[in-house]
Amino acid sequence: MAERPINDQLDDLVTEILAGERPDLSNADPLVAQLSEVATELRGLPSTFFYQELKEQLTRSSEMSSTGQKIDPMTVRRFSTYICVSNASAAIDFYIAAFGATELMRLAEPSGKIGHAELQIGESTLKISDEYPEYGALSPQSLGGSPVKLHLQVENVDDFARRAVGAGAVIIRPIEDQFYGDRAGHLRDPFGYTWIVASHIRDVSAAEMQEQFDSFSKPKQVPARREGYHSVTPYITVQKAPELVDFVKQAFGATEVFRTTGSAGGLHSEVRIGESMVMIGGGPGMTERPSAIHLYVPDVDETFRRAIAAGATSLFEPADQPYGERSGAVEDPSGNRWYIATTVVPLSQIDKDLHTVTVYFHPPKAQELIDFLTNAFNAQEIMRSDSGDGAIYHAKVRIGDSVIEMGDARYEGQALPTAIYLYVDDVDATYEQALRAGGTSVMPPADQPYGDRNAWVQDPFENIWYIAATIS
Amino acid sequence: MNQVSEIDERLLIEAAQQDPSRFAELYELHFHRIYAYISRRVRDRSETQDLTAHVFQQALANLGKFSWRGAPFSSWLFRIAANAIADHARKLPRESDVEASPISNTNTEIDFEESERLACVYQAIESLPNDQRRVIVMRFADEKSIREIARELGRSEGAVKQLQFRALENLRGTVSEKANG
Numbered sequence A: 001m002a003e004r005p006i007n008d009q010l011d012d013l014v015t016e017i018l019a020g021e022r023p024d025l026s027n028a029d030p031l032v033a034q035l036s037e038v039a040t041e042l043r044g045l046p047s048t049f050f051y052q053e054l055k056e057q058l059t060r061s062s063e064m065s066s067t068g069q070k071i072d073p074m075t076v077r078r079f080s081t082y083i084c085v086s087n088a089s090a091a092i093d094f095y096i097a098a099f100g101a102t103e104l105m106r107l108a109e110p111s112g113k114i115g116h117a118e119l120q121i122g123e124s125t126l127k128i129s130d131e132y133p134e135y136g137a138l139s140p141q142s143l144g145g146s147p148v149k150l151h152l153q154v155e156n157v158d159d160f161a162r163r164a165v166g167a168g169a170v171i172i173r174p175i176e177d178q179f180y181g182d183r184a185g186h187l188r189d190p191f192g193y194t195w196i197v198a199s200h201i202r203d204v205s206a207a208e209m210q211e212q213f214d215s216f217s218k219p220k221q222v223p224a225r226r227e228g229y230h231s232v233t234p235y236i237t238v239q240k241a242p243e244l245v246d247f248v249k250q251a252f253g254a255t256e257v258f259r260t261t262g263s264a265g266g267l268h269s270e271v272r273i274g275e276s277m278v279m280i281g282g283g284p285g286m287t288e289r290p291s292a293i294h295l296y297v298p299d300v301d302e303t304f305r306r307a308i309a310a311g312a313t314s315l316f317e318p319a320d321q322p323y324g325e326r327s328g329a330v331e332d333p334s335g336n337r338w339y340i341a342t343t344v345v346p347l348s349q350i351d352k353d354l355h356t357v358t359v360y361f362h363p364p365k366a367q368e369l370i371d372f373l374t375n376a377f378n379a380q381e382i383m384r385s386d387s388g389d390g391a392i393y394h395a396k397v398r399i400g401d402s403v404i405e406m407g408d409a410r411y412e413g414q415a416l417p418t419a420i421y422l423y424v425d426d427v428d429a430t431y432e433q434a435l436r437a438g439g440t441s442v443m444p445p446a447d448q449p450y451g452d453r454n455a456w457v458q459d460p461f462e463n464i465w466y467i468a469a470t471i472s
Numbered sequence B: 001m002n003q004v005s006e007i008d009e010r011l012l013i014e015a016a017q018q019d020p021s022r023f024a025e026l027y028e029l030h031f032h033r034i035y036a037y038i039s040r041r042v043r044d045r046s047e048t049q050d051l052t053a054h055v056f057q058q059a060l061a062n063l064g065k066f067s068w069r070g071a072p073f074s075s076w077l078f079r080i081a082a083n084a085i086a087d088h089a090r091k092l093p094r095e096s097d098v099e100a101s102p103i104s105n106t107n108t109e110i111d112f113e114e115s116e117r118l119a120c121v122y123q124a125i126e127s128l129p130n131d132q133r134r135v136i137v138m139r140f141a142d143e144k145s146i147r148e149i150a151r152e153l154g155r156s157e158g159a160v161k162q163l164q165f166r167a168l169e170n171l172r173g174t175v176s177e178k179a180n181g
Helices: A006-018 A030-042 A048-067 A088-099 A157-167 A206-217 A241-252 A300-309 A366-377 A427-436 B006-018 B020-039 B045-061 B073-091 B109-127 B130-141 B146-153 B157-180
Strands: A081-084 A102-108 A114-121 A124-129 A149-153 A170-177 A182-188 A194-200 A232-237 A255-261 A267-273 A276-282 A292-296 A313-320 A325-331 A337-343 A357-361 A380-386 A392-399 A402-406 A419-423 A440-447 A452-458 A464-470
Touching (some): A006 B130, A006 B157, A030 B109, A030 B130, A048 A102, A048 B020, A088 A102, A088 A114, A088 A157, A157 A170, A157 A194, A241 A276, A276 A357, A300 A313, A366 A380, A366 A402, A366 A427, B045 B073, B109 B130, B109 B157, B130 B146, B130 B157, B146 B157
Parallel strands (some): A292 A337, A419 A464
Antiparallel strands (some): A102 A114, A232 A419, A267 A276, A292 A357, A325 A337, A380 A392, A440 A452
């Protein structure tokens, strides 16, 4: 016996114990002997199913004794959900891992196929079976979806969803504060069911709920901008525009989605990097308006290497920064500065409006630019780090769905007056507002042949703002 | 997990006396020790289940008569259980003297201590990792063979034996911790 693997030795003893025998431990490995004592204690372990059944039975009896009256035969005792899945055994594993369910019982065929199983989830029971087409039991996979959604009220929806996603659920509607007082989202499990997970965060009266609900049916204003565009898009003008397009393709994996001849006769190109767009224009002899861009990428070292290979020069090598990102910087042959960074947490956790391409300004006085953006475009400051006596090291403002970053220029030539294509809801009103805020008109609002209405305004720091909206 | 202060228990009992639907909380607190107590005195699972169900039904029906005299609620339940076992034994054909006199040594501290210890072991199972807990429940509560468990869980028999080994090791750790702490 001592020759048998230790797991087998132990199981031999367990088998004897379960058969009601008193095993002979004289030759057993000492550890195995100790563990067999624990096994002896477990003989006769109550079944979870029995525990639960008796509890339900007692609850029924107690309900009867509470009322002390005759029970209405039409009384409904309990409502529970019975789902059909393909691969019930895997589904049970999933619900245990994802939702902390407890298996109460299962009736399995020799093949493992499950005819009926019960799980405890919170205070409720979920019943599950495999597919039995002959009895009309079909899973969402076979039916092409399920019209029924399942709802879980949980203590902390964010933590709960995180565990579920770790177990294989997919978030199909993000976890967000809802008008009816819950924080909730939708998860799709690997078996085709949708689970609404929710935590209650505040009480909302029925009247307030209805009022909110009514507001949804009012016609909504569709953002007046081309698909794929955020509010803020850098418009870089350089003399060697085609070369710059090639550079961003090679260095940053940009894809060119549009190319034409610009209004001044040069190139006009639109490229996508990650989920952001960049406009690139210009040609020989044109005034250059390069830009500084904070470019968030999955792997800063790899991107940095590609940028150098594509002809950029290093401003500083990738390094871990004390403010929680790894970043490096390059200057491309056209003079644009790219601050390439990989963040420790997803961008959306830093700020929901932070994009792959985020424009970075180095104005001589950042405070004055913040004032202008606030007055002209209703920008909202979301953070700043400053010296306390007026100097701003780093600040972020939100305009529409985008974030702009800035810091005071620390040396001559760091300020790069640039251009921004800014989508707004109302071009004419924003144009007037920008002029009142101290902007200078370069071109009043006009409908353009490419489908946008736009107006051009120069701010006090020589940046050009193309204020635009698509013509509906 | 199973420990509540005397004050809390009194409040629970009073609540259940006023509103029997609160009895479930007392059931949850005491199920394991009563089950363990009975299971060590009758040698058959279905008898244990019947008697355990009987004890809690009796307790629910007579809860109004329970009055607090300093002894814990569990003593009252143990007494109902001891009586139930005695009644049960009387009904059995007298084939075996051992089976017929299961209450000869009841109501001793040692019995209760053993029940408490078993209840602790049962409850320690709840804190095992999921796969280990499932193996233990299937093996010891559902009395399934390693082969059956392996098939149901879609794992190899070796893996199931390994989980069983790890689980028993963990339980031994938890239980000796509790005994020492």
